[in-house]
Each structure stands twice: as structure tokens, then as C-alpha cells.
Amino acid sequence: MNTTPLLHDINAALKALNQVILGKEEQVRLALSCLLANGHLLVEDLPGMGKTTLAHALANVLGLAYKRVQFTSDLLPADLVGSAVFDPKTTTFHFHPGPIFSTLFLADELNRATPKAQSALLEAMEEKQVSIDGETHTLPAPFFVIATQNPQSQSGTFPLPESQLDRFLLRISLGYPAATVERELLKGNKGRAALPQLSQMLNRESLLTLQKLVPQIKVSDTLLDYVQRLIARTREDELCYLGLSPRGAMALMRSAQSWALLQGRGHVLPEDVQAVFVAVVGHRIIGRKETQGEQLARHVLHSVDAIGGIGVKNSA
């Protein structure tokens, strides 16, 4: 199958997104590759950094059905997945789908909700289906969740445990914009204001095709050597308390493949692994002595040799 037009489309989509979310090329690319890798995205940032804008823009460009739920402590699972409603005309109950039945679901301030509501969402993310009253309802494909978390003001929140953070393929944070970018924003005709002008660049079928392409991106033995060195270091480094799990390692591989695809390449380079490493690994490992997972991931990335290994012939 000729994938060139698809790649052309996705690059056009990237360009359009960057028109709206200014100066965050890397984050936008990570978000998109997360989507292509069929994973979910966790955005950790302060309020007003453009988390919602990112989600909205992605939905617009990719032609996804976008729904947003503000998570609060009184949110119930039924508020997310929907409930059976009695129909007086037919005198039967029929299922009324909740906001989760969408293709891009924005869970705003996920950590404000109770663990019960959180787990309802996480279950849906993992299984891609919900069960209500014994009936199973499959979620539409693609199903993409962007959850946001406010790292500050943790009072009255339920921080996600490590095992649940693991459900998110990537974790990114947007951060403050650069001065020139902020100037553009202040002028008022860029950013969120430009959202309505965004047109759909990809349809659902193209997106699904692209998602199927990701696992076909070639991974050489030399690259596997490098990835394994990285993984081993997260487990052996003296600053590391909890190393990367095999599931995390697989997530790293998938993200790197997806990133390579976005670059229009048929094989993975060390650059691709390095580009996604912090976003994949940062929330999955725990450091000693108050070392943040993200810092630790950077440390690991810097200390591991990008080349070398026993190579193709010797490993066989």
C-alpha cells in the first residue's frame, strides 16, 4: 500500500496544529505519535497552559468526535459511561451512552475525581469497552483519551497510583511558552482563537490505517541492543528505586516506532527512542532520594551509549 499520501496528510495536520498550539512542536508531535501508537496521553501542567486547546485542536484536525468531562470529587462512574434510562413509551430500559462514547475524550483534572470514577475511566481505556448492567458496549475506534493533571495544589485530590499511571502511554507537560510565542498570543489572533479555523485533515479510515502501520516500522537488532541497555540502566542505576517494567519497555518500543512513522521513516533510529524516552519512562520509574522520574529518565538517557552492542551476527 502506498503510504505517501497518508504521511503527507499527517504532516499537514501537524503543521496545522502548530499554527494553533504555538512553539510546542515537540509536544504536539508526541501527542500525535501517542495517538498513532493507539495509546492514551497524560498532560501534566498548570491551568491555562493550553491543555484543552491541544485536545480540541487534535479533535478538529483529525476529525474526531470530541467530548470533555471536568472531573470532580462527586463524579460518578455513570456520569462517564452512561446509564440505562426508562422509556415510558416502550416501557423498557434502554441504554443512554455517556460522554465516554466518543473518539477523543478529554478527562480534565483526572486527579480531582474519586478512585472509583478514575478506575471506571481507566478500565474503559484498557478494555476499549464498557459493561453496564451486564451488557457490554464497545467503544468506537479510534478511542483516544487525553487526561490532564494539575501537579500543584494537591489538596483534595486523589493522585493516580503508579499502576494506573502505567495505562498512559506518554506523559507530557506543555510548560510556559517562549517570549515571542507569548507575544503572538497576546496579539490575540493565534492560539485558541484560531481553533474554529482548523479544518479536518485526516479521516477516520486514514487514522486507523496509520495506527496499523506503526507495528510494521522496522526495529533492527542494534536498536534493540540500545533499548535494552536503556531498560537495564533504569533497573540498575543506583539512583533508581523502581525500574521500567516489561510493559513499559513495550510502550517505549511502540512509541519510538510511531515517532519514526511520523518522521516518514520505515525504521527506528536511536533519535526516535531518545525523543520519546522521557515521555514514556518518566511516569513509570521511581527514583531514590526524591529524584523525580523525569529527571532520572534524563539521567539514564544521558549516561547510556547510543551505539554499540553485540550486533546481528553474534546475537544469532
Next chain:
Amino acid sequence: MPDPGYMRRSPVTYTGMLWLLAAQLVVMLPLAFYLPVWLIPVLLFSAGWRLRVMQGHMEQPGTIGILIIGSLGIIALTVSGIPRVSLDMMASLLMLGFAYKSLEVIQRRDAMVVILTGYLLVGVLFLYSQSILAALYGVFSMTVLTASMIALQSSKSTVMLVNLRLAGLMLLLCLPLMITFFVFTPRFSPLWTFTLPSSQAKTGMTDRLTPGDIARLSQSDEPAFRVNFAGERPAQKALYWRGLVLNHFDGKTWTQFADDIDPESVKTVLKTNEYNIKNRLVKKGSGLRYSVIYEKTAQPWLFALSPVVDIQGDAAFGRDFRIMARKNVMEPLQLTLLSYPLALRDVILPPWRQQLALQLPSQGNPRSRQLAQELLAKSPTKSHFIQTVMNRYRTQDFYYTLRPPVLQTTDTIDEFLFSSRRGFCAHYAGSFVFLMRAAGIPARIVAGYQGGEWNEKGNYLTVHQYDAHAWTEVWLENQGWVRFDPTLMVAPQRIEQNLQTAVSEEGSFLEGQLLTFAKYNWLNSIRKRLDSGQYAWRKFVLGYNGETQSQLMQRLFGKLSLLKTALIIASLFFVISLLWLVSLGLARRHPQEAPEHQLYRRFCTLLEKQGIHRAPSQTPHNFAQLAASRLPALASEIQTFTNNYIQLCYSPPEDSDSHATLQRLKTRFNSLSKAIKTLRKTTGT
């Protein structure tokens, strides 16, 4: 990641600190027997302080605080009564610093200083004790020290046993090297000597005999010396280990000479040579060769079957047929001796020497003197008289006891012979010599040990302090000095068997000691086994000196030349290092990097010489960009090589021959290195 500042910059963990404290305690404990005990609380104090600091409860002491604490310790040492310039003081100072240092252990480097000092202190312990127990403890301390070093190096807190096992393994690896050093290191006589602390010297035979002294020795089950016979072992009752000769009696105490002179002068007065001894002997019977290992006594007296005619080892002959050590016995001393127990000694004795052996106080003990005269008058010959006196001990009711009554009067001989009649060897020997001298027959007391315990397992004889004995020698014409033992008349079991049997009814054997193996039969075999180990230790480890070393070398390798010695040592070291290589897995071939990576690394080295360094995390592509910007002249070569490398590594074409691709990469590399060379030439000139 090789990092020279690694040790300096890594702090000691809490677990590491605990390990260090344990190791310090283990090292310091045995030394507390010899040096001030309060050094251990000092250690606990400073380590405790540091631990509290680590927990965040206390502040690290400032410079002034350290100065105060330090000077307090030094003041305490100066007033502790240890001589200023002595081994004790040096060792105590070292211990003090060792204890204080734990307060300052912050970085790993500090901890290493403590551990290395600890190893030194393990060695210091051997200056005080060289027993097998001390050696075993030394091994234990080394293991704990090494284990704490392991604990300090690892950031993870591993299980205690794991560290100890690893440390044990490491020390085990050192064992061959240790043995090599032990066997081959040349033994030089010390260039300087210092007086070892004598406070620890064991009690041994003293140079005076006041009734009571030997009884005191009989309450000790410490070994005095051990004997290994080259041939047949003599009968138990012939084992008279002769040591001191007591000539002078002042009415109460027997001493060696009229004047109370110190052992050092005695040695000078009595010193003679082998020639002199042999001249005064008439050899009879066969010679008896045996080797003796003496325990330390801090005295020069040695004990042997008399007369000794040949000594191998560091000892001298005495004029009265005794042998003496040249220095006080401060460490176990091994000698090989040749004796002729049946030989006649001093058949001809000059009259003035006879007079010496007739000395008596001018007055006192009138009844004994009278008895001697009466018995002499009744006897036709001298030997008849001696026999009568000996028989008197047997026929009259004398008792052998270790609990003699205290003699009340100044005429001790009279009181013993006529009223108390209870005593042990010293009483019998003393009264016997008194009677001889009163009758005008030259006689003297001999002090030493009698008998010994035969160890079947080790095939050697152990003579204990409780085997101490006193007997007599009487000079007779044509026979010289003849041994008489009046104790034999009263308690034949003492001589034919041992002290324990002789006093078994009385139950006074080692009665002052509750905890002793010798008292209980069921523990005896264990005791003998332990003793056997100690004997082997003395003989083979401590007794291994320059002389035995050269003997062993000769036996093993024949005549030695310098080259031969060097060759032997070199080959031993080679074998040991080979063993290490194998056991540590260093000899195993490491999986090599693939050829393309090796080539790439050569590429990196090549560029490094041009001042372009690659960070470990730098990808080939990024590095090529950096290099190309720095070396624009080579940009295309660098790019081509990198592209080839990237292609080979990350998207190897499935159908193509990887060997050919590799060849292409090599060609690229060669052209690149050639280009660099020409570049260097042009810029260089």
C-alpha cells in the same frame, strides 16, 4: 562510568556506618585486654554521635568541638599510666585515632581510612598475642572488615550474610598468596627491638623456693612446655625436667646464690660452653634427642632432661648443667636438645665447690642437725646414711599434701620433720638437703617439672605448670651428682603417674580453679585435641624461622641459587594469578562488539584526535552533523560513512549481503582516515 571523584563525592550510607561500627568493635575488642578499656566507650561515643547526626538529631561537631574532644582523649592517655615512649602508647594512640575517626566518617574515602587502619590494628594484635586463638580471631576481624568495605561500596543495603560470605570468599582467594608469602618471605633478624609489655607474662618457676611456691604452680593448668621425642619416649618416672639449682639456704628460703641477684646476672655468672660441659661428663647409656617448645614466661629458665650435651636453637649452657635462654622467653621458643640422662656429672668436684654445696645457716633447726649426726654415726657409709634418711620418710608417718599446715616457728625444718610431717615436694626436698648438709654431704635442691601428659593424637608430651616439682642432687665420690627424690618415698604415685593421682584422696588437684578441663575426665579428650592443635601451631607456624625456612627450601628444591629462588617465586606468583583469573572469571572471553560498532568507535577515536568528542548519548546522525560543522573539509566523507553505518545498523536490507555492506563501510572508513591524514599534513605544514 569511570569517575575519578567517585569515592570523594559519595557519602557513607547509614547501613555502611553501622557496618563500619561493627567492624571497629570487632577489631578493638581483643586489644582491650592489653590497652585501656575506655577506648571502646570512646568508639561507641563517636560512632553514636555520627549516627545521630545521620538521623538528623544532632549537629556535626565544629572544629573547636573536635579539638576539645581530641585533647581530652590525649590527656586521658597521658594520665593512664602507660609509659610515654612504648609500644603500648603507640598502639593506644592508634586506637584512639581509630575510635575518633568514626565521628568524621562522612565520605566513602573517610570510611576507607578507618578500614585500612583496622587492618593495621589486626596486625598490632599479634604483637600482644600469637596464640592460635588470636590468629583465628584475626581471620574473623579481617572478614568483618572486608565485609564492611563491601557494604560501604554498595549503595543497596544487602543482607549481612551475603556481605560476609563475599568477604570470606575474597579472603579465601588471598590464601594462596598468603601461604606463599609465609613460606618464602626471608626471615631477617629484627633491626631494632622494643620491650614487649611484660605485664602479661605467665607465671612460671621462680628462682627461690619458699614452701608454698610450688603449691601455687600446682594450681595452674597452663602448659609450661611441650616435648616431642625423636626416638622412644622415656618412662614417666624418668622425666625429670631440670631447671634451676638452688644452693643457698637462709633458714627459710632456698635461693640460687647467697646474694639475691637478678636472672640477668645469674646468666652471666653461670654461662659456659659446650666444651666445658662435655669435659665434666662421663657419658653412659644412650643419647636422647627431643625438641621442646617453651611457652612464654618472661624468664630465662629452660627445662630439660639433664645433662644436655647439644642444643639446636637459641639457648646457652649453664655451669651447673642447666640450660638457659639467651633472652627472657617472651614468645614461644623452640629448641632441639640431645641429653644423656644416665651420664655421670662432675665426678671430680673441687673442694671449694663442695663447700658451696654444704652451706647452712650458722644456727637454727638444732633437732634436725642432731638427727643428722645421730643417723650418720649409725651408718657405716655415706650411701647407707642417705638410704636411712630416705627410708625415714617412708616408714614414719609423713603425708603428701597440697594443703600443708602453716609452719609456726622459725625452725621450719625441725617443725616439719618432727611435728607437722605434712608437705609436698618442696618440704621434702628442703628437709632432705638440710639433713645431708648437716651430715657433711654436698647436696642441693633442683627445681623443675616432673612427668607430663602424653598426647596420643599428637605424639608429644605436654608439661603443665601443675607438674612443677622440686628434688635434690647429692654429690658422691666416683658418682658425681646423683639425683634423689624424697617425695618418691612419700607419694610414689606423684612420680610414677601424676599429681592428680597423688592427691586424688585429698581432692586438692587444681582446687582453686573451677573451670578447667584437666579436672574432668570426660572433657579430657577435647582438651587433648585442642592442645594438639596448639602444639602444631607452635611447631609449624610460630616455630617457622629463618633456620627451618632454609631447611625446608633445601629439602624442596635442593641447593638454592638466587636465580633459582627468583624462578620459583615467579612461577608461584604466576600460578596464583592464573588461579585468580580463572576463579574471578576474568579469563573468560567477553562477548565482543559487532565489527560495525568497532569500526564506528575507531571513527570516534579518529575524530577525537581532531578535538571532536562524542557524548555517550549522541546518536550517529547528530555526531556526524557536529563533526561536519567542525571539519567542513571532510563533511562529505563523514556523512557518507555515517549514512552507511546507520543503514547497516538500523535498516539492514533484508536481501542484501551484510558482509558486503560491512566491506563497504570499511572502505568508507579507510578513505575517511586517509582524508584526515592529508588534512593534518596540510594544516601541519
